[in-house]
Amino acid sequence: MLEATATADWHRRLMLGLLLAPALLWLFALIVLPHLDLALLSFREPVAPRVYQPSLAQYRTFFTEPLYWHVFVRTATLSAIATALTLLIAFPVAWTITKLARGRMGALLFVVCLIPFWVSETVRTLGWMILLRESGVLPGLLAHLGLTNGPVELLYHDATILVGLVYTSLLFMVVPLVGSLESLDNSLIEAAYDLGSSGFAILRKIVIPHAAPGITAGCIVVFMLTLGNYLTPTLLGGKNSLWFTEQIYSQFITRFNWEQGAAFGFLLLALSTAMVWLGLKLSGQRFSDVMRRT
Amino acid sequence: MIPSLPRPFWLRASTAAFLVAFLIFLFLPLVVVAVFAFNNANYPAPPWNGFTLDWFLGNESLGRVGLFKDSQLLASIWTSFVVACWVTVLSVVVGTANAFLMERAKFPGKGALSMLMLVPLVIPGVILGISILAFASRVADFASDVFGLELDFLRPGLPLVVLGQFSYIVAIATLTISARLKRFDRTLEDAALNLGATQPAVLRTITLPYLRPALIGSAAIAFLMSFENFNTTLMLVGADSPLTIMMYGRMREGATPVLNAVSLFLMVASALLALTLMRRNDRKDA
Amino acid sequence: MAAVSAAGAPPDLEARGVVKRFADHVAVDNVSFNVARGSFFSILGPSGCGKTTLLRMIAGFIAPDTGDIQIGGRSMAGVAPNRRPVNMVFQHLALFPMMNVAENVAFGLARRGVARVERNRKAEAMLERVGLGGAGAKRVDELSGGQRQRVAIARSLVLEPTLLLLDEPLGALDLKLREHMKIELKQLQSAFGTTFVYITHDQSEALVLSDHVGVMNRGHFEQLGTPQELYYAPATPFVAAFVGANNRMTGKASAVNGEMVEVATDSGWQIRARRNGPVTAGSMVEAFVRPEAATIGRTSADLAALPGQMVHAGEVESLLFDGANSAVLVREVTSRFEFRIALPQTGRYADLKVGERIAFSFDPERAACFAARAAHA
Numbered sequence: 001m002l003e004a005t006a007t008a009d010w011h012r013r014l015m016l017g018l019l020l021a022p023a024l025l026w027l028f029a030l031i032v033l034p035h036l037d038l039a040l041l042s043f044r045e046p047v048a049p050r051v052y053q054p055s056l057a058q059y060r061t062f063f064t065e066p067l068y069w070h071v072f073v074r075t076a077t078l079s080a081i082a083t084a085l086t087l088l089i090a091f092p093v094a095w096t097i098t099k100l101a102r103g104r105m106g107a108l109l110f111v112v113c114l115i116p117f118w119v120s121e122t123v124r125t126l127g128w129m130i131l132l133r134e135s136g137v138l139p140g141l142l143a144h145l146g147l148t149n150g151p152v153e154l155l156y157h158d159a160t161i162l163v164g165l166v167y168t169s170l171l172f173m174v175v176p177l178v179g180s181l182e183s184l185d186n187s188l189i190e191a192a193y194d195l196g197s198s199g200f201a202i203l204r205k206i207v208i209p210h211a212a213p214g215i216t217a218g219c220i221v222v223f224m225l226t227l228g229n230y231l232t233p234t235l236l237g238g239k240n241s242l243w244f245t246e247q248i249y250s251q252f253i254t255r256f257n258w259e260q261g262a263a264f265g266f267l268l269l270a271l272s273t274a275m276v277w278l279g280l281k282l283s284g285q286r287f288s289d290v291m292r293r294t
Numbered sequence: 295m296i297p298s299l300p301r302p303f304w305l306r307a308s309t310a311a312f313l314v315a316f317l318i319f320l321f322l323p324l325v326v327v328a329v330f331a332f333n334n335a336n337y338p339a340p341p342w343n344g345f346t347l348d349w350f351l352g353n354e355s356l357g358r359v360g361l362f363k364d365s366q367l368l369a370s371i372w373t374s375f376v377v378a379c380w381v382t383v384l385s386v387v388v389g390t391a392n393a394f395l396m397e398r399a400k401f402p403g404k405g406a407l408s409m410l411m412l413v414p415l416v417i418p419g420v421i422l423g424i425s426i427l428a429f430a431s432r433v434a435d436f437a438s439d440v441f442g443l444e445l446d447f448l449r450p451g452l453p454l455v456v457l458g459q460f461s462y463i464v465a466i467a468t469l470t471i472s473a474r475l476k477r478f479d480r481t482l483e484d485a486a487l488n489l490g491a492t493q494p495a496v497l498r499t500i501t502l503p504y505l506r507p508a509l510i511g512s513a514a515i516a517f518l519m520s521f522e523n524f525n526t527t528l529m530l531v532g533a534d535s536p537l538t539i540m541m542y543g544r545m546r547e548g549a550t551p552v553l554n555a556v557s558l559f560l561m562v563a564s565a566l567l568a569l570t571l572m573r574r575n576d577r578k579d580a
Numbered sequence: 581m582a583a584v585s586a587a588g589a590p591p592d593l594e595a596r597g598v599v600k601r602f603a604d605h606v607a608v609d610n611v612s613f614n615v616a617r618g619s620f621f622s623i624l625g626p627s628g629c630g631k632t633t634l635l636r637m638i639a640g641f642i643a644p645d646t647g648d649i650q651i652g653g654r655s656m657a658g659v660a661p662n663r664r665p666v667n668m669v670f671q672h673l674a675l676f677p678m679m680n681v682a683e684n685v686a687f688g689l690a691r692r693g694v695a696r697v698e699r700n701r702k703a704e705a706m707l708e709r710v711g712l713g714g715a716g717a718k719r720v721d722e723l724s725g726g727q728r729q730r731v732a733i734a735r736s737l738v739l740e741p742t743l744l745l746l747d748e749p750l751g752a753l754d755l756k757l758r759e760h761m762k763i764e765l766k767q768l769q770s771a772f773g774t775t776f777v778y779i780t781h782d783q784s785e786a787l788v789l790s791d792h793v794g795v796m797n798r799g800h801f802e803q804l805g806t807p808q809e810l811y812y813a814p815a816t817p818f819v820a821a822f823v824g825a826n827n828r829m830t831g832k833a834s835a836v837n838g839e840m841v842e843v844a845t846d847s848g849w850q851i852r853a854r855r856n857g858p859v860t861a862g863s864m865v866e867a868f869v870r871p872e873a874a875t876i877g878r879t880s881a882d883l884a885a886l887p888g889q890m891v892h893a894g895e896v897e898s899l900l901f902d903g904a905n906s907a908v909l910v911r912e913v914t915s916r917f918e919f920r921i922a923l924p925q926t927g928r929y930a931d932l933k934v935g936e937r938i939a940f941s942f943d944p945e946r947a948a949c950f951a952a953r954a955a956h957a
Contacts, residue, residue, distance in 0.1 A: 026388060034428065495691055
């Protein structure tokens with residue numbers, strides 16, 4: 001009997017070890033250590049070939065060079081705007097799917113909304129380029145209708161970047177919103193109406209508090225993805241895009257200045273983390289709960 | 295607001311109008327991509343010059359290299375496919391192990407570990423890419439300097455792309471599989487034991503069959519996310535470009551409609567994958 | 581012990597001094613009992629009394645801290661659950677949703693390495709015996725509650741276990757089906773002749789189904805006996821209160837005359853009840869009177885034919901009409917104590933009105949008086 005429990009105990013430890021090994025390997029070799037390394041990289045400065053010294057030079061460059069600053073703030077602002085726009089568009093869609101559509105229509109509409117996201121972002125961006133470029137579909141159409149004198153260039157504007165970012169982010173907003181609105185009992189709305197609330201009051205007092213976890217989850221994910229997007233801003237914004245990920249890429253890959261690139265990476269990560277944290281604080285949500293919703 | 299409450303006409307009308315506009319917004323880009331794959335012109339732009347299959351079948355002699363003759367594109371599709379297969383297998387296997395670890399095992403530091411497992415989901419892909427690139431290079435440099443070992447797989451290239459994509463896709467697989475494992479009624483395992491099953495037989499006949507939908511679902515998601523990944527891949531790629539990187543390069547240069555052709559091919563492939571999955575689910579529900 | 585083994589055969593289940601402690605409490609406290617071959621044994625107790633822990637120890641999912649469990653004369657110490665000659669019907673049945681009905685029934689046979697053809701034949705034959713012939717290809721969720729129950733039993737019985745454990749399998753069913761399944765369970769048990777160990781918190785299930793019942797409370801057996809013994813001769817106040825309906829009165833023993841105790845209840849009522857166990861004059865007591873032990877009359881004259889019974893005056897508080905189980909709640913006039921009386925099935929008192937003055941009495945021989953339990957009981 002004692003021997004049996006000893007064997008069982010040993011067996012249990014072995015299983016735990018076997019299950020822990022891949023998780024630890026993944027998290028430490030691919031997440032924790034690389035980020036620590038990136039941090040070290042950002043806090044040093046080359047003084048001679050292959051000779052480095054600890055320094056804050058990389059961060060100093062960021063704060064003293066107005067271009068970097070400008071791009072950073074611009075990226076954050078546009079990302080915030082894109083997140084807000086995505087929420088504004090996605091909310092009525094999620095509402096229609098969960099509350100207005102009858103029977104299978106809701107499920108069908110949901111699937112229809114997801115379809116574009118089975119196709120890669122590259123393809124979707126290609127579609128926008130064909131639509132918006134000077135020789136493209138929409139400028140041609142506008143000129144044909146006489147709304148503009150000849151085709152105009154619709155690419156390479158900030159608005160273009162926003163369109164592309166919102167488009168690409170919709171899925172990540174619609175899914176958590178549908179999830180949280182689905183669990184809202186219609187009778188709560190009926191009760192509020194019955195007790196004399198206006199539509200706006202119902203939205204503010206009943207719907208939004210209930211959907212808050214979904215809204216938070218959607219906003220956090222969309223903001224983070226937008227901030228870290230590279231493809232959409234560079235292709236739709238062209239040379240004017242001035243997106244911060246582009247700076248990271250050019251430092252890392254084009255100029256091979258890894259120290260500077262690492263510092264930029266860390267700044268972006270800090271901003272992203274700060275926004276996630278802020279979002280959680282403002283809505284009083286827990287990180288793990290929010291992430292499980294998306 | 296909801297159908298059981300009175301809604302004024304203007305509200306219903308504007309809801310409908312919004313929905314139509316939204317659907318147009320959603321599908322217009324895909325439609326133009328598909329349509330211009332068949333336009334008999336050298337650029338994917340209006341006007342419509344008539345129908346052609348040149349961008350699928352054309353070869354050098356026509357002056358238009360179609361998708362099926364474009365060896366660069368075909369090679370990049372193959373590269374993406376191979377990478378996606380690796381990422382899928384790794385993610386599902388490790389994700390399953392993680393799910394059992396988080397739902398079944400007890401050990402100190404479990405709460406912290408479960409938090410840490412969610413972290414890759416909130417790190418921008420570009421940063422995952424550069425951190426893995428930098429760390430892998432440091433390890434490779436160290437091995438080279440100290441032991442004289444050349445660890446080529448740690449230099450930019452496909453193995454690193456696989457690792458980079460895996461690093462966050464496995465987090466999604468873990469969440470999907472854990473969610474289903476959490477809902478599993480453990481008395482089913484007790485019942486199987488009680489009916490004489492050994493522990494491995496319980497796993498094989500009860501627990502894994504129960505997890506199957508989540509395993510298949512997370513495999514499909516992992517494959518798709520890997521195939522579509524751009525940000526992380528961009529930082530880690532070497533000589534062989536996966537499809538998204540190849541397309542990006544060509545789109546910057548001013549693409550020919552062969553990109554529309556390959557896009558259409560991707561759409562059809564994704565649609566087939568989606569339909570297969572949905573039919574599976576429907577059969578289950580029937 | 582109440583369960584005497586038939587013809588000298590060893591009991592199918594024997595528990596000796598079984599103890600199981602969890603962190604802060606004793607779940608099963610020194611329990612011993614035998615279950616004779618082929619009998620239907622129930623463990624009856626409120627939730628949290630330790631009956632599930634006891635059952636899971638028999639099944640092998642939990643090991644006892646001390647004591648021994650023998651099944652078919654063999655000690656089960658260190659025997660894994662999948663190696664015990666015991667099968668279990670789980671509370672929520674635990675049918676495998678990923679398999680059809682026949683696969684569920686054949687599951688245990690497959691684990692024993694029985695060839696496919698043979699196990700399909702056996703599964704089909706077993707389904708036939710439980711009245712589900714031809715349902716083998718159905719999915720589990722296509723079955724009704726009662727059918728699922730039968731599949732769960734068939735799945736276990738096809739393995740011909742020494743012992744079948746049932747963990748409140750009727751709990752999830754609605755009332756009507758539960759009544760029906762009670763009868764069906766009893767018929768299945770006598771048809772198969774397998775020893776059943778059944779746990780439940782529902783005293784009616786235990787009384788209807790069992791040959792013997794162990795009433796469990798706070799980890800130990802209060803009483804082991806036949807349903808009749810539990811009902812007519814409860815050994816402890818807990819059993820008296822838990823098994824069947826009872827009027828319970830607490831008070832002080834004002835006098836003890838041999839077997840008869842004079843009780844002054846806390847509400848100020850004088851009654852007489854038969855002594856169960858040691859009771860001394862002046863001590864705190866609990867007295868129990870079954871509703872059917874009391875008789876109702878319109879006036880005290882109606883009760884004159886019942887010699888030796890005290891006649892009490894009451895006022896009708898409410899009428900509880902329930903066909904053959906109809907009763908009336910009466911307030912005793914001096915103490916205002918609420919007392920339940922079963923109405924005769926003749927319908928003689930169907931016209932009682934709320935507020936009406938009546939007379940009632942009960943047979944003190946059928947009223948049980950116990951020394952009061954400790955305050956926490």
